[in-house]
Amino acid sequence: MRIFHLSFPAIVSLAIASAGAQSFDCAKATEPAEKFVCANKELSAVDEKMAAAFKAAMAQLSDEGKRRLIESQRSWIKYDRNVAKLDVDEIKASYTGRINDLEKSVSTAGPFRVQAVTIYKADISTKAKPVAATGDLDTSGGSVSYSFPRIESPVTPDTERWNRMAEQRVKTMAGEIEPGVDMNVEFSITYASADVISLSLGAMTYAKGAAHPNHAGAGYVVLLKSGRELRAADLFDPQSRWNSFLARSVYHGLKTQAQEEGWSLDVTAPAALAKEVAMVSRWTIGPKGLTVSFMPYEVAAYAAGPHDVTISWTDLKPYLNNTLPFLVPLQ
Numbered sequence: 001m002r003i004f005h006l007s008f009p010a011i012v013s014l015a016i017a018s019a020g021a022q023s024f025d026c027a028k029a030t031e032p033a034e035k036f037v038c039a040n041k042e043l044s045a046v047d048e049k050m051a052a053a054f055k056a057a058m059a060q061l062s063d064e065g066k067r068r069l070i071e072s073q074r075s076w077i078k079y080d081r082n083v084a085k086l087d088v089d090e091i092k093a094s095y096t097g098r099i100n101d102l103e104k105s106v107s108t109a110g111p112f113r114v115q116a117v118t119i120y121k122a123d124i125s126t127k128a129k130p131v132a133a134t135g136d137l138d139t140s141g142g143s144v145s146y147s148f149p150r151i152e153s154p155v156t157p158d159t160e161r162w163n164r165m166a167e168q169r170v171k172t173m174a175g176e177i178e179p180g181v182d183m184n185v186e187f188s189i190t191y192a193s194a195d196v197i198s199l200s201l202g203a204m205t206y207a208k209g210a211a212h213p214n215h216a217g218a219g220y221v222v223l224l225k226s227g228r229e230l231r232a233a234d235l236f237d238p239q240s241r242w243n244s245f246l247a248r249s250v251y252h253g254l255k256t257q258a259q260e261e262g263w264s265l266d267v268t269a270p271a272a273l274a275k276e277v278a279m280v281s282r283w284t285i286g287p288k289g290l291t292v293s294f295m296p297y298e299v300a301a302y303a304a305g306p307h308d309v310t311i312s313w314t315d316l317k318p319y320l321n322n323t324l325p326f327l328v329p330l331q
Contacts, residue, residue: 033082033091040088046095053102060106061115065152068117069105076101079122079143106152110192112159113152117167120145123177146174146185149199158224162197165227169220173203180208190284190291195326196223196230198285200293215295215306219284223325232280234325235290242319246311247274250292253309254299263304287329289313 026038037043054073058066076098084090101118108114123141148170151159166187174185184204191198199220206213221230236242251270258265267273276282277292284291289312296302313328320328 031082036086050095050099053099057102057105065115072118075120079120109189114149115152116147118147142177142179142181144174144177144183146170161227182206190286200284217295218281236319237321240319243278246277249311250277250309263300267299
């Protein structure tokens, strides 16, 4: 982007100057959204809060972290706030979402300080003309927003490589903008150590006019020292019949959830899950054990929601390799 050709102090100044009613000059406002914010006391106040959250986040970041936050902020302004309907609730919702992102943009996971970077994209080529009935801009072009983690510190070849891998994995999941479809991808860190980082990725897709959004998910577990994704052979002794044990454990876990929560399990036997539970893309790891995840429709009706089953490290112990690529709390 062009901002990287500017000196760093100039980049910071430009980013702060292009935010809201107290973070931009209302006398110079040109965008309809900017003028709308300037004319409304409630939105001006929430803009002040957003500007404060942005400043607080910037203060916690390295120069590279600041650059990524500025990139994120500019994408939010252009592709989220500025394309929202000129309605107090709509624009306030955009600001509220952004404030939430900024307030949690720096956190700690294991030995790492982690920055969450959110990028917004939208097809604005179809939004040049207002919709005749409302005067609002046409938002039928579709949008994509995605959040990915980057390790702020410590900075090592391993963490820098992981940063590139994590960003690319989330970008791949988000995909390209599709007409009439809004896509959002988020992450959570389920475990982090000097040896391994485990992410849970969730995507929500909503096609305008659909009855409900659709959901997808994936685990992404990377061994830091080798810079590759976890494989089943890294964890399990191939002679241990771990797959059958995992299928039985997950089946009984799902069956218990169905009975307790009042939904109907579509799977009738552990064997039907053997292939699914062996997919590493369904796995995340945590302090308590290995979690296998299913999205809506995969094992039950949509209304039943997503489902996770965690098998403790203690229960997994007989099936694990003698030497593991990371420490687990075995008893």
